[in-house]
Amino acid sequence: MAKFVVTPSSEEQRAAWTGGTIPEVERVRPGLWSVPVPIPINPLRYVLVYVLECDDGVAVVDAGWNTDEAYDALVAGLAVAGYAITDVKAVLVTHIHPDHYGLAGRVREASGAWIGLHPADAGLVRERYDDDAIGSLVARERALLVRCGVPAATLDELAGASMMIRHMVSMAKPDRLIEDGDRLDLPGWDLRALWTPGHSPGHLCFTSPSRKLLFSGDHVLARITPIVAVHPQSGPNPLADYLGALAAVRDLDVEEVLPAHEYRFLELAGRVDHVMAHHAERLAEIEQVLGVSGGVSCWEVATRLTWSRPWESIPPFMRRAANNETLAHLVWLEARGRARREQGEPDLWVAPLSG
Structure with missing residues (x-):
């Protein structure tokens, strides 16, 4: 396959990614900041939390893992932008994976912010993160792996592999369910939600038509492709969902893509074509x-x-x-x-x- 290389819109972020470091807090443009929040023991190293200045405080897109290091980095990044954690009015979660959803509850406790999530992911929260329900999820994963032919010697280890990161999430039920096409009530922004299932059943992107921006979460990244997998909480055909959702965003009128990992870039259609x-x-x-x-x-x-x-x-x-x-x-x-x-x-x- 011919290689396609996107044009980074932040050379500093690209240099940090390729150099194995964490980028600095950046002012993307007036009213918008990028705050890298570290991910422990993970090759992705950080999640990019976007801080949107509103008339009455700030909203954030994603939050990071629930660790003290991540929380401190988020607080410090907000301070660079001139805000405190108590100024956060909304946490827009692209999806329920720990590096995006994990800190949402802690942010809400500190600020009173509302948490927004797509219904398809909201319905998975309890089984994934509640101590009283997780056993059934592990059992269902084990049964799926048996059907896949995973060797008996590694079956239990693989079935429970995600248990090691459960403490990275402060379980928090969303306050608002965000549907496809919803316009978010964020003063000073014309943000619209796009349902882009595949990486998770309820993955959301957010677009600002006036600013020609796409907050793409894990749906479209600059270099790597997100995991799209069948598992007990996936849809029956997640790859079909994902490819359809890629086609749905390909021709959006955006000038810059703001993903949750790696670095910001310009060519949405070209990158979508390459992933397909x-x-x-x-x-x-x-x-x-x-x-x-x-x-x-x-x-x-x-x-x-x-x-x-x-x-x-x-x-x-x-x-x-x-x-x-x-x-x-x-x-x-x-x-x-x-x-x-x-x-x-x-x-x-x-x-x-x-x-």
């Missing part, structure tokens, strides 16, 4: 595996694909993500008659004319 081509290439690679090795489990398919490092060196948590992302591509192929599933423990995948 990446998934087309991955689908073709999976079809090739099925063509020469019919009757293979999802796990076996995943081990035969091209990843950024050798399969043996991928840590357990990321192996689970790789398996579930492979499953999302298999499900997409199945829905279009380009792969067939023979159900069992494990399910076996074949090319449509095999067997």
Whole structure:
């Protein structure tokens, strides 16, 4: 696949990303700030929290992980912009992953801000983060991994792999549900919500037509592609959802994309086209595996694909993500008659004319 490189709109952010550091707080333009909040023990290193100046305080897009280091960085970043944590009036959460949602409850406790989330993600909060409910989620994940053919020796480790980061979230039910197309009541802003499912069922982007900005969360990033996976809380065909949501934002009239990771950039349509081509290439690679090795489990398919490092060196948590992302591509192929599933423990995948 031909490489496409976006134009960074912040050279300082790009240099920090490529240099392995955390960028400085930046004034993106009048009334808008970018505050990097560190993510512990994670190759992404930070989430970019955007601070929107309003007539009565500020709103933030995303919040960061629930750690003291992250909270202190958010408070310090607000201070650079001339605000205190008590000035936060709203937390617009793009999705419920810990690096975006984790600090929302703590910010609300300190400021009285309202938390907004899409209904599809709001409905997942309790099972994902409540101590009394998490057991059922782990059990459902384990059952899915059995169907995928994960080796018994690693099954329990992979099923519970996300438990180690649950403490990074202060569980907080949203105060407001944000639907697709909603216009947010933020004085001084014409912000509109766009439902962009795939990375999570309720992922939201926010656009400002007058400023020609897209706050893209994890939906569209400058260099990497977000994980789109089948798991117990995903939709039945998340890759179809994701590709449809990419097409929905491709032709927006925006001049700058403000993602939650890496750095800000300019070419939305070009980046969307590149991400779509990446998934087309991955689908073709999976079809090739099925063509020469019919009757293979999802796990076996995943081990035969091209990843950024050798399969043996991928840590357990990321192996689970790789398996579930492979499953999302298999499900997409199945829905279009380009792969067939023979159900069992494990399910076996074949090319449509095999067997």
